[in-house]
Amino acid sequence: MENSSSSQAEALNGTWAQAHRAEILENPLQTYLLGIIISICGNVLISVSLNIQKYAHVRQSQRGSKPYYTSALWWCGVVLMGVGELGNFAAYGFAPASLIAPLGCVSVIASAIISVVFLKETVRASDIVGGSLAITGTYVLVTFAPHTSTHITAHLVQYYSVSWYFLLYLFLEIVLFCILLYLYKVRKVKHIVIVMLLVALLASLTVISVKAVSGMITESIKGQLQLIYPIFYIMLLVMIASCAFQIKFLNQAMKMFDATEVVPINFVFFTASAILAGIVFYQEFEGLALLNIFMFLFGCLLSFLGVFLITRNRPKIKQQDRNFIAMSRIPGTRHTDTVQPEAKTPTYGSLAAKLMCNRADQTDDS
Template sequence: SSSLIAPLGCVSVIASAVISVVFLKETVCASDIVGGTLAITGTYLLVTFAPHTSTHITAHLVQYYAISWHFLLYLFIEIIIFCLLLYLYKMRNVKHIVIVMLLVALLASLTVISVKAVSGMITESIKGQLQLIYPIFYVMLIVMVASCAFQIKFLNQAMKMFDATEVVPINFVFFTASAIVAGIVFYQEFEGLALLNIFMFLFGCLLSFLGVFLIARNRPKIKHLIFLTKTKALIYSVKPIPL
């Protein structure tokens, strides 16, 4: 389910930290150890208490979900928030990292919904139940491509304006939250799940968020590294003037 896959992105953050220590010889801080422990514990809780029910995604099911009142209300609210944030970002020139990453997260929720719908319908078609003849498949395909393209556009802009150590953890938290909400609203992934499982799943997400922030906050600033590298190259390239 999308509610399970999205939070597991913290594994890539842990792997990046391990690679930095092993190959780039970065020093290990206490916050790195605590952050890694929290992220691993959160991942264990996510895998243990996430909804594991598998649903056959067909065109008729996607159509049913797409016209449900709770999804239409969710989509209406999301469009209003997106337009407001885009107005602040483009017209008012408010270049705050939270605004940019919220734009990415709102697009990501549509990406999660459409990717699961497209992949599910392709899977059912391969199994013998042809789903590619229904218009909803191509609607979801267009939504998937468009949302991915604009998501990458805003992410690239964020990477140009802000440091990667700021963008990565905030993007992970916002993307995970949007994926979970999208899975709950559109695919009703938490339906029938015990209250304890829901609480432990959300607690696992919180631990993963804290772990990622602790790991990312001590990573060296990418822009600073580039500046220092260029400065060293300039110093080494200057030859002493012969007397």
């Protein structure tokens, strides 16, 4: 009896392993390309929405009439951003997470191009070099990324969630997060790396949960209902909570540091955490050749350098101060040309100029 029960258990385990392997290996090329296209389109829409909101802010500040949230153009940008983020969310259900995350550099490239064409920002040599590196890196990582993606089901997410390597990874992440949070909140260490690491650790959980939720919704649409399992709602809760705290720390970083520092560091850390999450939780690099892994990481490095060059010392749009009055519009402009006399005259200097203006006023009044 014991031998028969053990043989039955081994047969069940073998059947489960074969089904699991077939589920991983089954991924049509059309589905893989669909995920890439959806992600690229979503990132382009995000960059368009950001520039529309930037233009709305500039226009409203110059007019100085109504708040920015009363502008229809600003709301159009918000809607486009929502559509773009929804596209990125859907892309995780079709392609590996380690590929979708690095494609975020498309948003930086498109934003730089739109800023130059429509917002009339200056084209720098670093923009051209950075854009070329980012495009090359995107092509390399798409070519050598893992071309297999798991069909995400509730049973598969449960199987991955209790694996020992993910539990070890989660334990180390929690310990590191607690240490960084102690340094940031208690010790008051306000360093950009600490804040960005907190965001990246939360982003790792976000990527895992987003891919799980998106994959289960995709399978449900195909006809295999996954929304009846508790693991779906657990992942949905993790996704919402991690996104909320991630946005909180990211906003704090934007208040303390310049955007030219936050954007490239956040992109590098987020991409690295997303790739690591895909490797550990979804085993996306399993069976991938060493050359493919090296070229994929090389493509990510090129994208990192490109984003850094594009965002480095980015020129800001000059906004006119509402409290500023042009010299030509000041009453009594006929005296403004004598505020600063010629250096060769004996009355050179601010005090002498003031006395000279007062003398001129008395003469006009007389």
